[in-house]
Amino acid sequence: MTPPRLTARHFTRYLPILDWGRRYDRESATSDIVAAVIVTIMLIPQSLAYALLAGLPAEMGLYASILPLVAYTIFGTSRALAVGPVAVVSLMTAAAIGNLGLSDPVQIALAAGTLAFLSGAILLVMGVLRLGFLANFLSHPVIAGFITASGVLIATSQLKHILGVEAHGHNLVGLVGSLVAHQGETNLYTLVIGVSATAFLFWVRKGLKPLLINAGLKPRLADIAAKAGPVAAVAVTILVTWAFGLNARGVAIVGEVPTGLPPLTLPSLSPALWNQLFLSALLISIIGFVESVSVAQTLAAKKRQRIVPDQELIGLGASNVAAAVSGGYPVTGGFARSVVNFDAGAETPAAGAFTAVGILLAALLLTPLLYFLPKATLAATIIVAVLSLVDFSILKKSWTYSRVDFTAVAATILLTLGFGVETGVSAGVIISIGLHLYKTSRPHVAEVGLVPGTQHFRNILRHKVETRPDIVTLRVDESLYFANARFLEDYVLNRVACEQPLKHVVLMFPAVNEVDMSALETLEELNRRLGDMEISLHLSEVKGPVMDRLKRSHFLDELTGEVFLAQYDAWKKLTGTPVRAAS
Amino acid sequence: MTPPRLTARHFTRYLPILDWGRRYDRESATSDIVAAVIVTIMLIPQSLAYALLAGLPAEMGLYASILPLVAYTIFGTSRALAVGPVAVVSLMTAAAIGNLGLSDPVQIALAAGTLAFLSGAILLVMGVLRLGFLANFLSHPVIAGFITASGVLIATSQLKHILGVEAHGHNLVGLVGSLVAHQGETNLYTLVIGVSATAFLFWVRKGLKPLLINAGLKPRLADIAAKAGPVAAVAVTILVTWAFGLNARGVAIVGEVPTGLPPLTLPSLSPALWNQLFLSALLISIIGFVESVSVAQTLAAKKRQRIVPDQELIGLGASNVAAAVSGGYPVTGGFARSVVNFDAGAETPAAGAFTAVGILLAALLLTPLLYFLPKATLAATIIVAVLSLVDFSILKKSWTYSRVDFTAVAATILLTLGFGVETGVSAGVIISIGLHLYKTSRPHVAEVGLVPGTQHFRNILRHKVETRPDIVTLRVDESLYFANARFLEDYVLNRVACEQPLKHVVLMFPAVNEVDMSALETLEELNRRLGDMEISLHLSEVKGPVMDRLKRSHFLDELTGEVFLAQYDAWKKLTGTPVRAAS
Secondary structure (H helix, E strand, O other): OHHHHHHHHHHHOOOOHHHHHHOOOHHHHHHHHHHHHHHHHHHHHHHHHHHHHOOOOHHHHHHOOOHHHHHHHHHOOOOOOEEEOOHHHHHHHHHHHHOOOOOOHHHHHHHHHHHHHHHHHHHHHHHHOOOHHHHHHOOHHHHHHHHHHHHHHHHHHHHHHHHOOOOOOOOHHHHHHHHHHHHHHOOHHHHHHHHHHHHHHHHHHHHHHHHHHHOOOOHHHHHHHHHOHHHHHHHHHHHHHHHHOHHHHOOOEOOOOOOOOOOOOOOOOOHHHHHHHHHHHHHHHHHHHHHHHHHHHHHHHHOOOOOOHHHHHHHHHHHHHHHHHOOOOOOEEEHHHHHHHHHOOOOOOHHHHHHHHHHHHHHHHOHHHHOOOEHHHHHHHHHHHHHOOOOOHHHHHHHHHOHHHHHHHHHHHHHHHHHOHHHHHHHHHHHHHHHHHHHHHOOOEEEEEEOOOOOOEEEOOOOOOEOEOOEEEEEEOOOEOHHHHHHHHHHHHHHHOOOOOOOEEEEEOOOOOOEOHHHHHHHHHHHHHHHHOOOEEEEEOOOHHHHHHHHOOOHHHHOOOOEEOOHHHHHHHHHHOOOOOOO | OHHHHHHHHHHHHHOOHHHHHHOOOHHHHHHHHHHHHHHHHHHHHHHHHHHHHOOOOHHHHHHOOOHHHHHHHHHOOOOOOEEEOOHHHHHHHHHHHHHHOOOOHHHHHHHHHHHHHHHHHHHHHHHHOOOHHHHHHOOHHHHHHHHHHHHHHHHHHHHHHHHOOOOOOOOHHHHHHHHHHHHHHOOHHHHHHHHHHHHHHHHHHHHHHHHHHHOOOOHHHHHHHHHOHHHHHHHHHHHHHHHHOHHHHOOOEOOOOOOOOOOOOOOOOOHHHHHHHHHHHHHHHHHHHHHHHHHHHHHHHHOOOOOOHHHHHHHHHHHHHHHHHOOOOOOEEEHHHHHHHHHOOOOOOHHHHHHHHHHHHHHHHOHHHHOOOEHHHHHHHHHHHHHOOOOOHHHHHHHHHOHHHHHHHHHHHHHHHHHOHHHHHHHHHHHHHHHHHHHHOOOOEEEEEEOOOOOOEEEOOOOOOEOEOOEEEEEEOOOEOOOOHHHHHHHHHHHHOOOOOOOEEEEEOOOOOOEOHHHHHHHHHHHHHHHHOOOEEEEEOOOHHHHHHHHOOOHHHHOOOOEEOOHHHHHHHHHHOOOOOOO
C-alpha cells in the first residue's frame, strides 16, 4: 500500500482537501452546514454592497461569492476562513478600474475579471515559489494605518448613496469636495432611508444583542440573530420602496439583477490592459493575502491549529482565478465573515462550499426580489461594517513606542487619505523599508571601558569605568553591511583624530551578526588607514559565523592587531604592553 | 571681532574656498599651476572623446571642462579631485538621451544640458538636506560590477569608430549584433588608424615609462610624459589624415569645432522633458557622486585630509549646474585625471580653476587644428582608458566571501551588459537591498544549553551542553523588526509543538539591537499563545535601549515569565522551581 499513500501525501501539499476530506464525517458536515447558513445570510447583502463599492453591477458580488469559495475549499488550509468580496479589496478594485477611465459597463466588468485573474496568477506564482515571506515587508503599523484610512475612505465614498447625489473621487479631499459641491441635490427620501438604515444597523450591532439576551435568548443565538440585521434592513427598505414607489421619487435602486448561474467569463488577454492593471493586481494580491492570513492565523490559533501561509497563496490564487472565470472580481478572506463562520461552528473548509451553494440559490431564486433594493441600504451596510475597521489608536500607540513606527503609520494614513489606496499602501511599504534601512545605516557605537574589579566592559558615558589614553575600545551594536559600513569608518576615524597618544583601537563585535563584503572592504580600508597612523586595529568577541566568513578573506592576514575571544583578554594583553609616550 | 568671524565660519560650511583661500600663497599656486598644465594636456583629448561617447558634438566635452571646474574650485572640499566629463557618466548620458529618440542635434544638445541641470539640482538638494548617506545603499560589489560591465559596454561601443561602421545599441547583444551586421562595411583606412592608435596607447601605458626611465628620465617625469601619449596620438593621426586626405577616403573626422568662449545656454523648462529625464538624472547623480567621493576619499587619506561628503554633493551639484549653463553636459570627478592631478602635486582646488583656464585656451586657439582628427583616434583613447576599469576579479572575490554578495555582483554585471547602464545600476541597488532584507528576514536562532561547570550558554548543535526537558532557551542573533518577527514566532511555535513536558521558553536577546513595533506585537502574540499552552515566556540579556523601549509598552506587564539580566540567572531560577511531569 505504500505507493498510493505516498502519492496522496504528495498531492496533499497542494490539495489540503485530500487530507481533511478523508476524515470528513456526518458530524462535521452538520456543523459546517449550520455555519454556512448563517454566513450565507450575512453574505448576501454584503456581496451586493461591496460590488456597488467596487463600482460594479450588484450580481458580480454574488458571482464572486460562489465559485471562489469552492476553489478555496479545495486549495485552502484554514478551517474557518470565509472568502469573498471584502471592503478594502473592493475599494482597491474601484481605484484600479477608475485609473482606466472606462465608461462602457461591459469593458468595466471585463477589466474587473482581468484584475481578479492577474491577482490570482500573482498569488499562485508566489505560492509555488514559496514567496509568502514577502508579505512580512508590510509592517504591522503600516497595515493598521492603511486599513484605518481605507475604512474612512470607504465610509466617505458611501455618503453619496446616503444623500442620493453624484460624487466621485479616490481620495478624501476629492470625495468630500464632490459631496459638498453636490449637497444641494440631496434626495430627501434617499436620505431618510439611508440614515434610518444606518441608525438601525448601528443599533443592531450595539443594542439588539443585550435586548435579545434579556428577552431570554441564548447568547449565541442572540449573536446570530444580530448578524441577520442587514437582511432585515434590506427586506424592510425593499418593501417600503416598492410600496410607496420611491424609485419614481429619485431613490436610486439596484434594479434588475440577472437570475441564473454565474456566467462563464474569460479575462482579457490584451497586453496593454495587463500592463495597466499589473501594479494594482500586485497590491491587491499582497493586501488581500496579508489580511487573509492574519485572520486565518488568529482563528487557527484559537483551536491550536496551524495554517500554511504558502499554501494560502495557492488557495487565494485559485479563488481569484475562479472569480475571473465566473463573472466575479477580486476576492480574499474577510475578517467579519470568517469570525462569524468560526463562531457559528465551522469545522472544515467545506463550510465555504456549503456557503457557495447558499449564494448560488440566492442568485437563482432571490434576485427578482432585489429590484427595489435602495442603494442607500447597501451603503448603510458598508458604512457600519467598515467603521469597525477604523481605529486611530494605532497613532497614539506607535507614538509612545517608537517615532520611526509612528512616522510610517502617519505617512501611510495621510497618503492613503490624500492620494488614495494604491499610493497609500505603496508608500507604506517603501517608507517602512526606507526607515528600517535608515535606522540600521547609523548603527549604535559605544565607547566602552572596564568596570573596575570585574571583567565587564560598559559604555563610558553611562558608567564609571577604567580607560587608558593609548587604547580606544568601541562596541558596535549592529551587523555591518553596505549601508552602515561607511558610518563606522567615519566614526572611528573621527574618534582617532583627537590629540591623544593612541596606539590601539579595539572593535568589540558581540552584536555583529554579519559582515558583508562592503563592510569587509571598509574594515580593510580602516585597517590600512589606522596602520598609516601607526595605530593597531584589534577585534574582540567576534561570533563564530562572522569569524568563519572573515577567514575566507585576506583581512585577518593584513590585520595590524589581533582577534581576541573576550574583550578582557584584549585589555590584559594591550595594557600589559609597554606604552610609548606621545611624541 | 566675533560677529564677522562667525559669519565667515558660517559661510565656509558652504564655501570651502573661504577656508583654504585665505591661506593660499605663491608656493601653493606654483604647485597647482604645474599640476593644471599636466591635467590640461590629458584632458583635451579625453574631453573630446567622452563627448563623442555621449553622442554629442566634440566641443561640448571642452565646454564641460571649463566652468564646471571653476564651480568645483569654489564649492568642493577635495584638494585633488579633477572634475569633468568621465566615461561612465558619458555612457549614461548617451543612454538617457537615446531614450528620447531625438534626431535634431540642437534638441540633443538641449537635452544634454537639461540632464546636467537636473543632475546638478538633485545633487544640490541632496547636499542641503545632507542626504549623502543615501549613496551608501550602493554596495561596493554592486559598484564594482557596474563599473566593470560599463567598461565592457563602452569599449564595445567604440569598436564601430575603429572599424568605421555605423552601429547602435545600448546593451552588449545589440552592440555586438550591430557590429557583426555592419562588419562588411569596414573602412580599411579607419581600421589602420584605429588599431595603430590603440596599440600605441597600450604601449605608452605599459612600455613607454620603463623605456624613458632607462633612457635616464626621472620616474615622475617619465610618468608625466607617458600621460601625454594620447596627445601624441592625436597630433600624429591629424597630420596623417590631413596629409593623405583620408577624410575623402571614408575616415570619419571630428570636423569643424567652433572656436570661442563656451556659449551661455539655458536648460529646457519643459515638464515633459524633465519627467523623461528625471530618473536618468537621479542615477547619473548617484553614480557620479559615489565614484567621485570614493576617489576623493582615497586621495585625501594619503595626505591625512578629510573630505566632507555632504559638501561634495554641493560641489558636484554646482559643477553640473555650471555645465548646464555653459554648453556642457553631466560631469563628475574622474578617477584617472584626479590621480594625475594628485601625483603632479596639486595642493588645493585652485588647480581645477587653472585647468579650466588651460581648456579655455584650447577652445579659443586649438579647435581649428582638430578638424582632421579621426574619430578612430578618440575611440582608441576611450578604449585604452576604460579597459583599466574592467576587473572581473570581483566575481571570484565575492564568490569566495559570500554567495549573497556574489549574486548581487553577477546580476549587476549581467543586467548592465544585457539591458544597459540604467537598468543595470537600478537593478543593482534593488538587488542589494532586497538580498539584505531577505537575509535579515530569516534571522539565525540557536537553541542553547549550559556549558557544564561554567556560566556560559552555547549552541546545543555545536557543543556538549546541559539542557532540561521543561526549558527551551533560544538565542536570537538578529534585531527583530517587521520583516523577521513572524519568522521568530513560527520558529518558536514549531519548536514548542514537539511532545515535551515544556514549561518555560527563554529568549536570549544579547544580539538584539532593536525590537520595532511589529516585532513587539509578535512577541505579545507569542506570549499569549504560549500562555494558552501554559508555557511561560522569559527574556534574558536584553540590552539597555531595547529594555527602555519595551518598558514603554504593556508587554512586560503581560509577560507570563520574567526578564533576567543574565541567562545564568534564568537557568538558576527556572531549574530551581519544581518541575511537573508531563500529563
